[in-house]
Amino acid sequence: MPVLPQVDEDALLEELKEKSLPLPVIKPLLTRIQTEAHDYFRETLDADLLVRHRSTLIDRILRALWRFRSIATEDIALIAVGGYGRAELHPHSDIDLLLLARDEDSINRHASDLQDFITLLWDIKLDIGHSVRTMDECVTEAEGDLTIITNLLESRTLIGDETLHSELRARITPEAQWPAAVFFEAKSEELNTRHDKHNSADYNLEPNVKNSPGALRDIQTITWVAIRHFGKGTLQALEDNGFLTEFEHKRLASSVSFLWEVRYALHMLAGREEDRLLFDLQTQVAEVLGYKDTGRQLGVERFMSQFYRHQLSTMELSDMLMMHFTEDYMQCDDDTITPVNEHFVLCNGYLQLTTPDLFEKEPAWLLRVFPMLAQISESKGIHSATIRALRDNRNLIDEEYRQNPEHNAIFMTLMRSRSRVVRELSRMMRYGILGRYIPSFGRVIGMMEYDLLHKYTVDEHTFRMIRLLRHFRYGDVRERFPIASRLIHRVHKKEVLYLAALLHDVGKSREGDHAANGGEIAEAFCIQHGLKPADTHMVTWLVSNHLLMSNASQRLDLSNPDDIHQFAVDVGDQYHLDMLFLISVADTHSTNPELWTPWRAEQMRELYRNTQAALRRGLENRLHKDDVIEEIQQEAISQLLDYGLPEARAREIWGQPGEDYFLREGVDNIVWQTREIDAHGNSAKPLVSVRQTSDRQFEGATQIFLFMKDQPNLFAVTTATLDQLNLNIQDARIMTSESENNAVDTYIVLDENNEAITDPERIRVIRNTLCDALDEPEEFDTIIRRRTSRVLKQFDVPTQVTISNDPLMRRTVLEVIAADRPGLLARVGSILMDFGAQLQGAKILTEGEQVSDIFFIVDANGEPYSDPTSCEELCQALEDGLDEQVEEQSAV
Incomplete structure (x- = not known):
């Protein structure tokens, strides 16, 4: 069993004095620490312990080097800030240091010692980030810079004049600068900007364990806001102050532990500070963390699905906590409360439950709340207490609940809504309602395929597909999707399209042909939800055949009348062709927008036009190739004669x-x-x-x-x-x-x-x-x-x-x-x-x-x-x- 690496500060200092040259002592020490820590991680996967233990060891090394250089401990202090200040150091995380001096005279007196100290840290290859500031400079720069005040929130003294750090903390309290509400607003904006940046297709394919939505930075943002709000930034403090329940605390702590394991493994395997789950590291990380291939799924796919599920869980709790802080800073009053019905009000634009036990007494509201929200244009979201009530009662959605015609009708009301369908389906998923109501969909949440074709998890791809189908109705996409933008207005029951899109990939939760499996699931779902036989048939057919047109457009000879005739026979009639074209375009584009090239789009359109022509002629009136060839030759000769x-x-x-x-x-x-x-x-x-x-x-x-x-x-x-x-x-x-x-x-x-x-x-x-x-x-x-x-x-x-x-x-x-x-x-x-x-x-x-x-x-x-x-x-x-x-x- 590997053991944790150890460093004795006093013994290290004596060795430094004895050998006088620090590099031959420190460099092998750092190598040994890293090697022993990696061995310990491979055996235990205990990243929680290792990141804190590494911080402790670096503390001891830095103090020993400070003492070895005999740097004074009055009017100057070595302070850990940022992640190092939190005592969290992954193998290649930056070691952020502040050399704090009382005033300019103090800096001038110690300038040579401080420069020698920093140079020594560079020479031994520590990944340091450092600044040298006076007390007044720190206060002034913190007041004008969100990053600096954030780094100082979790600072701690390593060695030197402790009174300096105490004075600094006293001068950057919320009463002195960055009041809690102002700090929260700035951090909220920062979080939204980061989410926008890291929510592209590329980031979904190779997510960032630190900065992606639902990753470690989201949790850190919560802790920084908590420190400013009530003085402590731990998950336990959030629970003690009623912001988290015990169960939520455990869930969030579990996600943090998982993300730390992933980040530690990334640093270890890359040999550098690498927080992106790059393709060339995903398989290796999965192997280190113990994910094995099975008959149905690769180990790396199981690992990435687990990653996305933790990401979703963190986003859910992060949303709720940020909402909780928002509510504390924006208290509701009569001017900001708008009644919705006897059970709900809008408080500052957020839906708030006024009947605490509503979901328990009338479980239908677990679904009804979402089509209701879809009709409220001024809604900004859901109140944190209401989110918690939804989550606490979602276990009421069982098989009996799913078979209830009233509940089925409520769900179809959402699918028929004129606006905000995808937004509410996404909310249903985030709060655990959609996966409970449609278990086959719940099983593909977070599912990914280890390839370059599928840029999104199944759930994210599905929502993008429905969103695009709905967007076909608007003029701004007419140039990119000319035929789809015309066809969508011919579809009288658009919920048939949206249902087919929602269910088209649920068959991936089973072994075998996912389209055929999905067709079976879709048929049962439609019958249960009371769709008319013709609509049930169409949803089932679209799910079962959602790859038909995409494959045909790439594989058939689109100029060959025989190929077109056979495809027309497979489709059957114009209505099926129109619906299949809409589904196929939305599916292909939403799988990977980069692969939806003008060429590929035109292939799909050409197949549509040629098949439409074949259907209009009638399947019994096939084109004969000889007639087509003769017509083409005569037209070519006519044009060539014009050219002489x-x-x-x-x-x-x-x-x-x-x-x-x-x-x-x-x-x-x-x-x-x-x-x-x-x-x-x-x-x-x-x-x-x-x-x-x-x-x-x-x-x-x-x-x-x-x-x-x-x-x-x-x-x-x-x-x-x-x-x-x-x-x-x-x-x-x-x-x-x-x-x-x-x-x-x-x-x-x-x-x-x-x-x-x-x-x-x-x-x-x-x-x-x-x-x-x-x-x-x-x-x-x-x-x-x-x-x-x-x-x-x-x-x-x-x-x-x-x-x-x-x-x-x-x-x-x-x-x-x-x-x-x-x-x-x-x-x-x-x-x-x-x-x-x-x-x-x-x-x-x-x-x-x-x-x-x-x-x-x-x-x-x-x-x-x-x-x-x-x-x-x-x-x-x-x-x-x-x-x-x-x-x-x-x-x-």
Whole structure:
């Protein structure tokens, strides 16, 4: 069993005097302390003890060094401030010191000693933050600076003239400066600003254990306000003064202990002051804290879910405590009280219960309070005593309560409310009501998935999704969501959409297909809540199929009438299409706003428009490809004639690229590419043309057109070069003219910010770089690949390859799911080349750290792969080759 590190101050002083040089004594001592403390933590996880014990040891070391330097103890004092003043030191926390002098003469007399002391602390590599001030300077600066007065609240003397510290504390009391109410208001504003800063998507993905909402700084803010309010800042003091119950005290103390464990582990593993739960540390922290993988969930996912739940618990209690202080400073009077009904009033804008035992006697009010609040525009929130009453009585919500038709009707009243639905659902969750009323939702609160696709916990994602659905009604989003903003006004029962959004991910609490599981839960919920059969069907169908349109927009050939017809059959009718589109857009955007690029948005819209057209024609009136191709060719020839290019020349250029060319490229692209080839003439050099795509299907992206003699490694060279240019391939159309064996390839790309390339100079560089690379494609192996980012290295996504045949298109469909790594497409192209496979096209989809790419291939004879052995060997080669690439790049 490891033991706590120890330091004897007097013995240390004697050793310092004996050896005269402090560095050889202190540096090994600090290393030993850190090593022994880390061993103790790994065995016990007792961060509470260790952070206080480290503070005690640093106290002893600093006093011994002060005494070793023989610094006077009159008119000068060494004072611990900030976190060190609270006697809380994590392994790499700053050691904040104040060297306090009575006056300028005192500083001048001790200037040399003080400078030597500070230099010594730097030399031994202590992480100190220090200031040297006179008494008057301290008082003046504290009066004008919230940070300084806060740091001084928990200060304590380490060594020196104790009377100085006593005098200082007497001069910074609330009576002298920063009255309690003023201090509280400033701290409230500071807390809100910090929450706004640390509540972005990135902070949710890699939360800050110190500064994120519901993290340690929230608790510290409460203690600082408490010190100013009634002189003590401990949780026990909050309980003694009636601000916390015993149970709440224990809950908050438990969250503090957990957050301290996490912060200690972060510092220990990073070897520095690191308070962010970075991806490359999350798995390690989870392992240190004992979270193991299970069949259903990774250990890191269980750990992060626990983190988010503690965060939510801390936010709940922090809100209540800050409200409690607000009420103390803003006493209600007749001018600030507005009656709501016989049970409630608004006091300074906050809902206050006037019937203390209301929830116990009439439990329906546990739900009814929220739709009531949704109708009160002037409400600012809920009174602390009312919050506590809600929390104390939420255990009354049991299965009998959930089955009560009156309670079901109340909940549906909230879902049908014209305003503030998400605000009240969020309150219900924060105060523990929503999770009790919908247990399946309660089980996914705080649930996260360890990837780069899902930027929020399930509950936060769900509320963002409902908020966006409601926002579609407003004109300010019409430009970003043109179709959704129009469709939302056709939906007469919007609660059907909101219910589907609320329940769409609850199936993640079970094993198996979460959409199918969620559909079962949703159907039972709707029947229980008295929805009409048609509405129940729609909610159930939307939950069960909420991934259908998003997946189809990324995987189908949206120009292929056969693919569109099949999707139209799956959807069935216009009403289902409209509702599914609304759910799909809101879900995709709310999963990760950064992935909702103009290109991806247009893919979804194109699928909607094409499916709508198919439904209007009638599913029995399918488009025939031959008719579509003939129409496209005639329109292209007509436009080319306008440019002075004869039909015979156009058909000569086209050769026989196959029917796919005319289906996939569209008239505008065909005209542009034909003119580019004509202008290129008989040059043996590769033709590379770049422009903003005019294809509505790929709006918001850049189009790169390649024309040259086909070569086996052409795809590998092209994709590797585009990767080096920091371009993200979204779609690839790979074709070969049968008569001339010319490659006629189109790539749709975005830049590193998922935007189209508009800079003319960058376009020139892209064109020239591709021309050079394609002019000597045999030099493929010399292309240097980019390094894998810090974040991507943390994800181990085993490669999965599936193979199937598309009889209608007479080709083989290869789906590759793998870890996103630079050069991945080039590696795929190289392996396909080794197998003699001809690539006809590709759909590229990157979701966070994972790619889900689809390749359309035929064998060397232009036929689909049919031999099971060949299929198995190709799949195995891809899996081995891509996994090997991941291992190579992760090691760099």
